[in-house]
Amino acid sequence: MKKLFLGLLTALLIVMAAGCSAKSEGADNSSEQAESSSSKDKTINFGVTPWTSTVPPTKIASLILQDMGYNVKETKANVSGVFMGMSRGEVDVFMDAWFPMHKVQMKKFGDKLERTAVSYPKAKTGWVVPTYMKDINSVSDLKGKEGEFNNKMYGIEEGASATKESNEMIEAYGLDMKQVNSSEGGMLAQADRLMKQEKPVVFFGWRPHTMFNKYDLKVLKNDKGFFESSSVEVVTNSKLKEKAPEAYEFLKNWSISIDDVEQMIVEIEDQGKDPEKVAREWINNHQDKVNKMMGK
Structure with missing residues (x-):
């Protein structure tokens, strides 16, 4: 009886130890998942001006970030409102900044903003x-x-x-x-x-x-240096890199051709197609480029 009791006690201790180990492992995994989830449990707020050129890149970037697990939001405002929102940390991204035209805003808000990527250069x-x-x-x-x-x-x-x-x-x-x-x-x-x-x-x-x-x-040509060819760029608020590092890295790698944007504007404005469907079609047709921007 004594041997039997000792045997049962030993078995019980082994089971308890295994259970604790499983719980500990599960807690670690849960912690890792929570940490991973918390890094994505962020809302990326896009500033959207009333310009047709803003829509295609915003919709594409928005869908890709959603695919990456982020929440997204759009805030509509004029360009001054968008830059002001970014300077306050209320808006995270503007996909349609034109330089040198918007150097004034960049100078005004200083280190609160960042020129993150070039969408396409030499836009007339x-x-x-x-x-x-x-x-x-x-x-x-x-x-x-x-x-x-x-x-x-x-x-x-x-x-x-x-x-x-x-x-x-x-x-x-x-x-x-x-x-x-x-x-x-x-x-x-x-x-x-x-x-x-x-x-x-x-x-x-x-x-x-x-x-x-x-x-x-x-x-019209002009010989006084007005309206130089523009570089169209992605501007982010300076806190995005810390707030959502994977989203920031994706935006850092962003690029698109002016011809692609113009074609999408035609489909949306002239053909009445849904902007998100047009953006999704572009993503599906340019998966290699998308993967590269996502760092895959």
Whole structure:
């Protein structure tokens, strides 16, 4: 009986030890999983301006980050609001910053922001006219002909860097013109109305944009250094690297071609396709590129 009792006690101790070991191992695994989960249990907030060029890269990056396990959110605002939000840590990412135009905002907010990646270089911006205006090929050609345009140049919203630069260009060239500001859609609606009548019109244009697919346009040359070719970049707030390191590394590796963005804008704006479906299709068709950006 004594031997039997000792045998049973030994067996019980072995079982208890194994159970404790399993619990300890399970706790370790649980801890590791919790740690991994907590690193992804973050919401990445994208700043979204009312520009068509902002939508495709934002939707693509958003879907990829969701695939990586992050939550995502979009905050719509004008460009000044987006940069202000990033400086306060309320917005994490802006996928459509244009340089040198947005150097002013970067200088204003200093080390609170970071130029994280280049989406695509050499995007054209500036004043545009329809190609049927044969005699207008540069900004200086407008001098003395302002009356033909009703002394108006059409621009995007107040507060945009492009709006400020257009006003500076009017002054630099001594043009008797006033910039009429509205939303991107409002500007294009006015330009479209005039172009349908083949009347003179000058307005702000940029690539990538469907305006260059819909209309025959030319960007006016200028010899005073305004509206240089832009580098379109990803800007993040400086806390993102610590807040969500894997998301930051993905954004650090981000790139896309201007032709791809323009094609997606056409599909979304002209063909009425759902932006997320268009973005998902791009991801599926560029999996090697996506894997590279994700560091795989």
